Amino acid sequence: MRQLTSKGVRIDDTFAEAFGMRATALIITADEARWARQAAVTMTGFGTSVIGCGAETGIDRELTPKETPDGRPGVRVLLFAVSTSELQRQLQARVGQCVLTSPGSACYASLAGEEQLKLGDGLRYFGDGWQVSKRFGDKHYWRIPVMDGEFVCEATTGLTKTAVGGGNLLIMGKTATTTLAAAEAAVTAINAVPDAIMPFPGGIVRSGSKVGSKYKSVRASTNDAFCPTLRGAVATALDPDIGSVLEIVIDGLTADAVGNAMRAGIAAIVKLGPKRGAVRITAGNYGGKLGPHHFHLKDLLP
Amino acid sequence: MKPLVFSLRAKPDQRLDLSPLVPHLLAGKTASEIAAIALGMTRHAVTVGDAFRVKMGDPQALRIEGSSDRLDLVGHAMRDGEIVVEGDVGTRAGRLMSGGRLVIDGNAGPWAASGMIDGTLEITGTAGDRLGGPLAGEMAGMRGGVVVVRSDAGERVGDRMRRGTIIVEGRSGAYAGSRMLAGTLVLRRTAGALPGYLMRRGTIVLGEGCNVVSPTFADCGVHDLVATRLLADFVRPCSARAAAVFRSPLRRLAGDMAVLGKGEIFCPAR
Numbered sequence: 001m002r003q004l005t006s007k008g009v010r011i012d013d014t015f016a017e018a019f020g021m022r023a024t025a026l027i028i029t030a031d032e033a034r035w036a037r038q039a040a041v042t043m044t045g046f047g048t049s050v051i052g053c054g055a056e057t058g059i060d061r062e063l064t065p066k067e068t069p070d071g072r073p074g075v076r077v078l079l080f081a082v083s084t085s086e087l088q089r090q091l092q093a094r095v096g097q098c099v100l101t102s103p104g105s106a107c108y109a110s111l112a113g114e115e116q117l118k119l120g121d122g123l124r125y126f127g128d129g130w131q132v133s134k135r136f137g138d139k140h141y142w143r144i145p146v147m148d149g150e151f152v153c154e155a156t157t158g159l160t161k162t163a164v165g166g167g168n169l170l171i172m173g174k175t176a177t178t179t180l181a182a183a184e185a186a187v188t189a190i191n192a193v194p195d196a197i198m199p200f201p202g203g204i205v206r207s208g209s210k211v212g213s214k215y216k217s218v219r220a221s222t223n224d225a226f227c228p229t230l231r232g233a234v235a236t237a238l239d240p241d242i243g244s245v246l247e248i249v250i251d252g253l254t255a256d257a258v259g260n261a262m263r264a265g266i267a268a269i270v271k272l273g274p275k276r277g278a279v280r281i282t283a284g285n286y287g288g289k290l291g292p293h294h295f296h297l298k299d300l301l302p
Numbered sequence: 303m304k305p306l307v308f309s310l311r312a313k314p315d316q317r318l319d320l321s322p323l324v325p326h327l328l329a330g331k332t333a334s335e336i337a338a339i340a341l342g343m344t345r346h347a348v349t350v351g352d353a354f355r356v357k358m359g360d361p362q363a364l365r366i367e368g369s370s371d372r373l374d375l376v377g378h379a380m381r382d383g384e385i386v387v388e389g390d391v392g393t394r395a396g397r398l399m400s401g402g403r404l405v406i407d408g409n410a411g412p413w414a415a416s417g418m419i420d421g422t423l424e425i426t427g428t429a430g431d432r433l434g435g436p437l438a439g440e441m442a443g444m445r446g447g448v449v450v451v452r453s454d455a456g457e458r459v460g461d462r463m464r465r466g467t468i469i470v471e472g473r474s475g476a477y478a479g480s481r482m483l484a485g486t487l488v489l490r491r492t493a494g495a496l497p498g499y500l501m502r503r504g505t506i507v508l509g510e511g512c513n514v515v516s517p518t519f520a521d522c523g524v525h526d527l528v529a530t531r532l533l534a535d536f537v538r539p540c541s542a543r544a545a546a547v548f549r550s551p552l553r554r555l556a557g558d559m560a561v562l563g564k565g566e567i568f569c570p571a572r
Binding site for chain 1: 446448465467484486503505525527528529531532533535536564566
């Protein structure tokens, strides 16, 4: 494969192949920032991959009191799923179990869309008849009495059908320590990009997968071509100087958000340089036939 | 573009029905067509030309100059644009309006905003009885939109209200929010006796409390709720004075327990 080099970091001339997804965005607030964060962390837990979790979820960014509808500290979270019905199911379950239950929380829509998903419109039944509907201008809220006061929840939230999931960077370094340092630098940079999340733990995946397996019932299995311990045993994708690989997966509300996130990640890895960070960056694809969105690394160089 | 101005020639001899003078009905009409519009409510015909001097302009911005409590149905069923009245008006101003902005720079008679569906109505003076209320035989009053009264309002503000917001910066009469189905009333100064009389759902905020609270309202304690912050933020652009009511935690009274009891009155904590 042709390679480019930027400040000593080798960048493969390949592309990340991404897919269309359904997505929505919420604002979660609380009296204190740490409780807004707690509700958001709980709600976005176990949301790494649609394969096993139903939804891919993450925190977009923290919001100051001036940026939230109720003037309290807040957090913006994004949810991605493969279908509208699954997104609705995940939204209802996650907000109902993790946000409604969190002390002092309130939950608002953070995406304008032509189509709407039920938010408070579904959760209101928890109020057992004591729920109160309030319309202020074009906003519709439900107030549900709970043990610390009221849970305020916007009735609906917008749905986008043009979200993009599966943008990715494969980060290769000499050692596990330097590779992780490069991945962390990329995660920090991507965190600042709006409308994009990295759903895996701390934004990083260490168990990249390939489609299929030698076992009939297993749909995805370890990406052996990128496993350093199998370097001599399989058709490896690793150069002799690579001892560790980590991946960053990116979901965005738009293709541009994913592109911007990948660009920011690459820039951070290149800035860290090959000595302290990664020696090579590549991206995962399926030959370009499965996903409609192709993010070519050469177009995203700093 | 300059507004389309109607200047009242003299106090009319009879009550006038101003419902034809709304932007969507005047669009595309010539000066002579407008002058020929009948406004009378008796056997003696009165046209626009008889009652008003008309200065042509943009029908999306109407101005009615001159003050008379015989000008009824101003802004009736208006859908869009703006009407500014410089003076008092009679009954049912803004009745059934579904959009646009109506400003009465004076006092309004009873049933202002009756059955209003959407849009905004501002009354800089006082409003008569049954602001937003239904006429006899109608099941519901105001159904949407925002009404702001800068001075006092009469009895039964928001009678049978179903949706929307009414803000009264001054005092209001007895039975405010009577038979409310839902919606929001913010009454900044003292309200008369028995607010929320037979209300089913909805929210009444009393900035200075009221003379007599019905015994069918149950005290639910003092709370600082997120919902009142959202309401304050919504009210503030219309009335900063009324929004100041929400500065401190409010006492919540649930009622009217004589009927459904899903409504609420917020009043000062003391």
